[in-house]
Amino acid sequence: MTQPPSAWRHTLPAALLLMAPFDILASLAMDIYLPVVPAMPGLLDTTPDVIQLTLSLYMALLGVGQMIFGPISDRLGRRPVLLAGGAIFAMASLGAAFSDTATPFVTFRLLQAFGASAMLVATFATIRDVYARRPEGTVIYGLLSAALAFVPTFGPIVGAFVGRYLGWRMIFVLLAVLAVVALMHAGMRWHETRPESRAEASRSLSSILASLDFWVYTLGFSTGMGSFFVFFSTAPRMLMDRAGYSGIEFSLAFSSVALVMVLTTRCVRSFVTQWGNVGCVLRGMALLIGGALLLGVGALCWEPSFSTLIVPMWVMAIGIVCTVSVTANGALGAFDDIAGTAVALYFCIQSLIVSLAGTLLIILLDGDTAWPLICYATTMAISVSAGLALLRLRDAVAEGSTPD
Numbered sequence: 001m002t003q004p005p006s007a008w009r010h011t012l013p014a015a016l017l018l019m020a021p022f023d024i025l026a027s028l029a030m031d032i033y034l035p036v037v038p039a040m041p042g043l044l045d046t047t048p049d050v051i052q053l054t055l056s057l058y059m060a061l062l063g064v065g066q067m068i069f070g071p072i073s074d075r076l077g078r079r080p081v082l083l084a085g086g087a088i089f090a091m092a093s094l095g096a097a098f099s100d101t102a103t104p105f106v107t108f109r110l111l112q113a114f115g116a117s118a119m120l121v122a123t124f125a126t127i128r129d130v131y132a133r134r135p136e137g138t139v140i141y142g143l144l145s146a147a148l149a150f151v152p153t154f155g156p157i158v159g160a161f162v163g164r165y166l167g168w169r170m171i172f173v174l175l176a177v178l179a180v181v182a183l184m185h186a187g188m189r190w191h192e193t194r195p196e197s198r199a200e201a202s203r204s205l206s207s208i209l210a211s212l213d214f215w216v217y218t219l220g221f222s223t224g225m226g227s228f229f230v231f232f233s234t235a236p237r238m239l240m241d242r243a244g245y246s247g248i249e250f251s252l253a254f255s256s257v258a259l260v261m262v263l264t265t266r267c268v269r270s271f272v273t274q275w276g277n278v279g280c281v282l283r284g285m286a287l288l289i290g291g292a293l294l295l296g297v298g299a300l301c302w303e304p305s306f307s308t309l310i311v312p313m314w315v316m317a318i319g320i321v322c323t324v325s326v327t328a329n330g331a332l333g334a335f336d337d338i339a340g341t342a343v344a345l346y347f348c349i350q351s352l353i354v355s356l357a358g359t360l361l362i363i364l365l366d367g368d369t370a371w372p373l374i375c376y377a378t379t380m381a382i383s384v385s386a387g388l389a390l391l392r393l394r395d396a397v398a399e400g401s402t403p404d
Contacts, residue, residue: 008130008193015130016143018189021182022086022123023144024151026116029093029175030058031155036168043168046102054109061110063351065117070125070344078122078129078340079192083183085118090179097172112175120347125340128332129193132339135269142265142325145225150258152232153251194340208335208342212394216387217330218349220281223380224323226354227288227316230362230373231257237368238304253310260314264321277326278388285381285388287319292377295370309370316377 010018033055040051073081092115095108131137162171208214232254239245239253271280291312298308328346335342357380361372 008126008191010189012136012139014189015136016140018185019123019127019140020144020147021178022082022119022186024147025089025175025179025182026062026120027148027151028155028178029089029112029116030055031152032159032162032171032175034156035160036163036171039163039168044099044102044105050102050106054106057106058109058113059351059355061113062117062120063348063355065114066121066344066348068114068344069118069121070340070342071338073121073125073340074194074338077192077194078126079186079190081118081340082122082126082186082190085115085122086179086183086186087115088112089115089119090176090183091115093172093176093179097169097176121340121344124328124343124347126190126193128328128336128339128343132329132333132336135272137329138268138272138325139265141328142268142321143262145321145324146258146261146265150255153254153258157251205341205345208338208345211334212387212391213334214331214342214346216384216391217277217281217327218346219353219380219387220284220323220384221327221331221346222350222353223288223377223384224284224320224327225350226358226380227373227377228320229354230358230376231313231316233358233362234367234370234372235309238309238370242368243304253306256310257313257317260317261321264318265325268321268325271322272326277330278391280322280326281330282385282388284319284321284323285385287322288316288377288381291316291319292374292381295374299370299374304370 008015037051037055038048040046041048044051069081069085089112092108092111096105096112099105099108127137127140131140158174159171162174235254236250239250245253268280271283275283291314294312294315295309298304298312302308328343331346332339332342358372358376361376365371365375
């Protein structure tokens with residue numbers, strides 16, 4: 001028997017402590033592994049292309065797997081999907097740690113991605129179940145996004161340290177241990193949140209794909225997280241290769257952006273109360289465009305530096321939090337009866353847009369300049385703003401046709 005969301009009685013800090021590890025582990029499995037990637041072909045007697053495949057396939061299956069586990073979580077519940085996903089992730093991490101050749105290593109990395117996708121679906125479906133109509137929801141989305149901003153900063157540093165002093169295998173053992181700890185905590189405190197009525201949900205995927213609100217807000221989420229992805233992908237080359245930053249200096253500069261995101265989340269609840277979902281996203285898009293303009297001026301007039309890259313990124317970071325804190329509610333608000341499926345589609349589409357469009361711009365434009373970020377943020381923000389205008393026009397027409 002499943003329990004209603006009212007059975008979830010955790011305080012906001014307790015809920016974050018329960019949920020955040022699964023969200024962070026899914027990303028950490030990619031970032032913590034990066035420092036040892038160059039050495040892996042020799043260690044596993046394979047080619048660099050095969051090792052690169054473990055990175056690209058992990059990202060792809062992280063999105064595809066959610067489309068499998070989303071509907072399952074709507075039928076079986078969030079808790080079993082979370083626990084099963086966490087167990088798969090932990091066992092796959094151990095399997096990768098003790099692999100001696102490329103074939104089992106790649107296989108376990110794929111299983112690790114599937115486990116991570118199940119953890120993500122269950123986590124965010126639970127957030128949707130419990131906090132969809134509560135102001136804490138925007139705070140949770142903002143804080144989780146900010147936490148993920150820290151992962152690319154500390155993940156490679158931890159991976160480099162562990163790989164150097166304990167060996168590459170201990171990186172995956174560490175991931176397994178962290179997953180087991182999170183699972184033990186969840187096993188004791190993660191109650192089922194899927195209402196009984198969802199077991200009989202009859203709506204299909206097509207009802208989500210036909211929703212204009214879903215597409216506009218999903219594009220908004222893709223704009224915010226994609227801008228950070230492009231920044232993360234290009235900033236090392238700009239600051240370390242061109243500006244001469246050391247690894248520590250780069251990490252501190254990078255962390256300042258994440259700190260701005262964390263501080264912004266403290267204000268996001270009042271932003272939503274004052275401006276609503278549409279108003280927050282519109283202001284987020286304006287801040288992203290404003291930050292992109294500052295980046296453009298810096299790229300045209302000066303070499304990359306803290307003031308020409310990081311300071312404009314602070315502006316964009318505020319816009320990212322204003323956006324991603326509310327897009328889930330905007331995109332998924334009409335699909336509470338199939339929240340798992342809707343959440344999975346939401347993240348899958350976002351992953352595809354970010355990985356394809358973001359990577360394409362980095363390849364086509366100079367990856368050691370701000371132009372990929374400028375183009376991505378500006379183009380996507382204008383598109384989302386146009387979509388929000390369509391939503392407002394639709395609502396205005398609907399109100400005008402409603403009898404008094």
